[in-house]
Amino acid sequence: MFIHQHKEWPKFSWDKERTLSLLTEIRYLQGKLLGRMQSLGFDLQDQAVLETITLDVVKTSEIEGEIMNTDEVRSSVARKLGIKLESEIHVGRYTDGVVEMMLDASQNYSMDLTDERMFAWHAALFPTGHSGMYKITVGNWRLGEEPMQVVSGPMGREKIHFEAPNSKVLDEEMGCFVQWANTGHKLDDTIKAAIAHLWFVTIHPFDDGNGRITRAITDMFLSRSDRSKQRFYSMSAVILKNKNNYYDILETTQKGNLDITEWIMWFLNCLKDAISSSEDKLSDILYKATFWNTFSEIKLNDRQKIMINKLLDGFDGKLRTGKWAKITKCTEKTALRDIEDLMRKQILKKGLARGRSTSYELIPLNEG
Secondary structure (H helix, E strand, O other): OOHOOOOOOOOOEEOOOHHHHHHEEEEEEEHHHHHHOOOOOOOHHHHHHHHHHHHHHHHHHHOOHHHHHHHHHHHHHHHHHOOOOOOOOOOHHHHHHHHHHHHHHHHHOOOOHHHHHHHHHHHHHOOOOOOOEEEEEOOOOOOOOOOEEEEEEEOOOOEEEOOOOHHHHHHHOOOOOOOHOOOOOOOOOOHHHHHHHHHHHOOOOOOOOHHHHHHHHHHHHHHHHOOOOOOOOOOHHHOOOOOOHHHHHHHHHHHHHEEEEEHHHHHHHHHHHHHHHHHHHHHHHHHHHHHHHHOOOOOOOHHHHHHHHOOOOOOOOOOHHHHHHHHHOOOHHHHHHHHHHHHHHEEEOOOOOOOHHHEEEEOOOOOO
């Protein structure tokens, strides 16, 4: 018997005492992270959000075995958020669709979750109405008499984890889910995110794309929990890292009773990992903020600011006088004066090579 076949479905229960201490710890980490990121300037906050959502979009598709072009995703996210990039690249319809769905979920987190909204997300994921070689139902719940099986693994060696409810009961099942999602509860939004994730993935209402839409709904509830449109951590990245465990806990929960304590504990531990590891993922942005704060009293010209930012963002190749001149559109003499000025101010230093191969690099803050 699967969980959705129990008479009491979907009346979930869980051990509130076990989840409370972990939830309290997560609340502290959420507040700490949001406080730290909000202390940054708006430009750095935008960069942090850009990198986080890009990561989330790439990883949510990778869970399904689809590898997306990171630069293409970043360009799509930046354009939709109004963040200026040095260069934009062409973005395909599928990439734009996934980005559109993830942004709608997190940016418009206070909006009701409706059938129409989920149908729009589904259509954005499948703009041609096909999944691979197969035509699928877009703009409605799945049809057909065959049971929907949730599987993982390579084609030909798939592992069946559970079977979803029959398509004939989807209107009723989704009506119940949507009503719950849009009803105010005393329930903590983080716990609600965990329940919504399990509930939606159990119903599996679409022909394809259920996993990605599940994680979009999860992000929507987590944004409500943060009370912020800004995303600074990625649950999808942690789920991908623990993909085998993810399918194992789903399978165990689906074959159990309506006590979902173990699922909620697993979900909360993943969320804790996502928040804790976000600082590592955003370390370059935080370093950049610390750098500019350290040298806030130092007078720099526009060319120097441009080149320092390029070095902080990860300069491609070695920085030499000629490259400085070319990028900032100045003479090599002016470029050398800019560089020597930064060396006197203990911002730049020479690389190991000398002569024509002389290059320059930032002095790490702990060396300054």
